[in-house]
Amino acid sequence: MLRVENISVFYGDAQALDDVSLSVDEGAIVAIVGANGAGKTSLIRTIAGMHRPASGRILFRDTDIAGLSSHQVCNLGVGQVAEGRQIFPSLTVSENLDMGAMLPRARAKREQNRERVLAMFPRLKERIAQAAGTLSGGEQQMLAIGRCLMGEPSLIMFDEPSLGLAPTIVHDVLKTIRDLNAAGITCVLVEQNVAVSLKIASQAYVLENGRVTLSGTGAELLADERVRQAYLGI
Amino acid sequence: MSGLWHNAGWHGKAIALLLLLAFLAAPLVSDRYLLSVLILVFYFAYLGQAWNLLMGFAGQLSLGHALYLGLGAYTATALWTLFGIGPWIGVFIAIPVAAAAGMFVGWLGWRFAIEGVYFALLTIAFAEFTRIGFDHLQITGASGGLFLSVNGPGADKWWNLGGGPLLYYYLSLILAVGATFLVARLRQSSLGYRWLAVRENPEAAQAVGINIFRARMIAMLISSSMTAVGGVFYGFYYRNLFPSQVFDISRSIELILAPIIGGLGTIFGPVVGAIILTPLGESLTGLMEAFGINAPGAKLIFYGIVLMIIISLRPDGVWPWLARHLKLDGARK
Structure with missing residues (x-):
């Protein structure tokens, strides 16, 4: 591949x-x-x-x-989960996820992918409207992975x-x-x-x-x- | 804006409408002097919106917006004095001229990874080159300046931006309100989110596949175009242009004060900042005249002091704090 x-x-x-x-x-x-x-x-x-x-x-x-x-x-x-939990700290969890779906290949399936990601990481769903910078380290890593999945890699x-x-x-x-x-x-x-x-x-x-x-x-x-x-x- | 409008609480809407009505009706009760101060308020609110788009949203510091202001002003006024082409047409030539300069500066900076403070230096350098260039450009009067006649054929007609302060008052109000609408709309768009991503974390923005070069270039395109329109306004309002004035670094600095004081990266910050700062600066000038003190540059020193005080008290700017106290939910906006 x-x-x-x-x-x-x-x-x-x-x-x-x-x-x-x-x-x-x-x-x-x-x-x-x-x-x-x-x-x-x-x-x-x-x-x-x-x-x-x-x-x-x-x-x-x-x-x-x-x-x-x-x-x-x-x-x-080709998706990437970069080193050091590269999230957008002052944006909400929801907005962070949407950023992952800016790619032309993923735009149409945004809602579908969002549901899939939130089902996979229930903690993100609980904190969906929180600023990403307030999440714990583990949650931020989950967010970084979830955001990457929004791009359908x-x-x-x-x-x-x-x-x-x-x-x-x-x-x-x-x-x-x-x-x-x-x-x-x-x-x-x-x-x-x-x-x-x-x-x-x-x-x-x-x-x-x-x-x-x-x-x-x-x-x-x-x-x-x-x-x-x-x-x-x- | 529609989203912003629907999200705003009833008192937010009421305040916005009242303020707008007050500004619309202001010429009925105010004298020429007050009108001229309000014109400056709107003018700086407008330019603040343009600059804030690049700095507040896309995170790129320009200290050379005088370049786009001056190019816009010179293009439109030169077209009028040399060829009799009116400003309403001239503005559509001024925009691409300034935007091309903006694109070039942006391309040079971001293509070759000149970031942060080095990018800011680059923007200053280009404004300075251009100032020196115009100092020697005979066709626009070189350092002697370019003057718009007040009584040439058609010079006093509104379609040539002649006429009294009332025209400039409403024109500047439309510019400021229009720019605020435009910025609010962009902020809600996917482009607006891209800008925030690039500002917050360029590395992560790249990792999710955002074309950061393109996002920054679009911000520069819109910002320099808007500033050029402000330049056309400047040229026809003051009716004289000197390279040492319009391209001067103090022009670049004074137009960034309102958004910094009001709140970087917020939609209403530039407006609030201009409403606070401009009347203060004008009253200082008035006071000094009244006492017969002649100290050029005193206004800039005064602005510097105000800036220091406000930034140390409210590092995020006045608007986020104000919005919290008025219980408006747009504090982040």
């Missing part, structure tokens, strides 16, 4: 991604793990059209999306969805991701919480200093000696 082929990304002179390739099959959960500064967020932002790769191709359903701008990529069905990239959340909430978020996947949405999951993300991933890649150094199924990487030492501390 998504194929990243040999992309390199630079910020000025600094190279963020070096010849990175990966592929995401339809219906999969693909985990991308790595330390801080390894290039995970750069990878997601590049796929999302927020950075232009210096070289390489990004194929989404066989169209090259490298070089498209972010709103065009979004409208093809067929693939969602989650950037550190468990960052800064209490362990029970982390569990809820990961369950949500699994549920969405079961409902047919392909997921790309960038996480520092390596053990958990490898457990739910069908395919995984390890990024180090902007390069893919290891890949395999989630279970293979969990069993890999290098991964266990570097990321799991075992």
Whole structure:
């Protein structure tokens, strides 16, 4: 469904991604793990059209999306739940959700999607008229996911969805991701919480200093000696 | 606006109607001086709406709106003095001229990621370039200024914006009310929501697929076009134009005061701000004249002091606070 082929990304002179390739099959959960500064967020932002790769191709359903701008990529069905619960704090929960349905592809089905999202996250329904900035961290993450779903994505990239959340909430978020996947949405999951993300991933890649150094199924990487030492501390 | 109107409580509607009626009837009881103050109130309310659209809604700080004001003023007055083309036609040429300048500044800034305070500097720079350019443009009188004759053929007719203060009074009132309606409508539209998203969190706006460049450019397009119309009004009302005056940074600054004092990003903030600030500034000028003090720039210093006092007391501006106290539910608007 998504194929990243040999992309390199630079910020000025600094190279963020070096010849990175990966592929995401339809219906999969693909985990991308790595330390801080390894290039995970750069990878997601590049796929999302927020950075232009210096070289390489990004194929989404066989169209090259490298070089498209972010709103065009979004409208093809590539959703993004960005790092750090990027919501609109002074707008209400309801308005935040509507923002997700601004895409041409999702406008007509707005009411339908809103009902679906509110059924999935009853807490959002309770707080529908509240300013989003007053929600708890977990609720804000739910709102960010719900808002992304309003755009009818067929693939969602989650950037550190468990960052800064209490362990029970982390569990809820990961369950949500699994549920969405079961409902047919392909997921790309960038996480520092390596053990958990490898457990739910069908395919995984390890990024180090902007390069893919290891890949395999989630279970293979969990069993890999290098991964266990570097990321799991075992 | 219709949504806003239906949402407003009965006392909100009553206040709005009473105020409008009072302004409509004001010329019956007021003298020339009071009328001229009210004209300035409406003029600054109108320009405040235009600027607030870009800053308050789309979150982009322009400190160079004198550029669009001056281009609008110069285009329409030059068309009139040089070719005899009246302002009602001239305004439709003034708008695209100023809008093109606005689009260029916006494109340059947002395409090359010049954001925040650097964008503000860019807007100042363009207003200054243009001022210097017009200082040397012979066809519009260069630094010597452009003057509109008062008694040329047809100069006193209303369709050439000649005639007395009454015409300018109602014209400025229509501009201010019309701009408020327009802004209220835009605020409720999907474009208005896009602006808020871009203002609140550009990163998140991008993540949900909003074209932030386009949203900002549209805000600039509308804001610079509206400001150009204000410029046409300025040119014909004062009937003389000097680059050092109309393109000066003090023009850019004075038109942003009303929305800041009234409440950034609110619909009625610019109106409330203009109603508070303009009469204060004019009374100061009047007082100084009465005491025979000649201190150019005193008004700007005074505005600065008022700004500091109000911002330290009501950081969100006067309107949200006022709306709460009058129990109007438009506090956020």
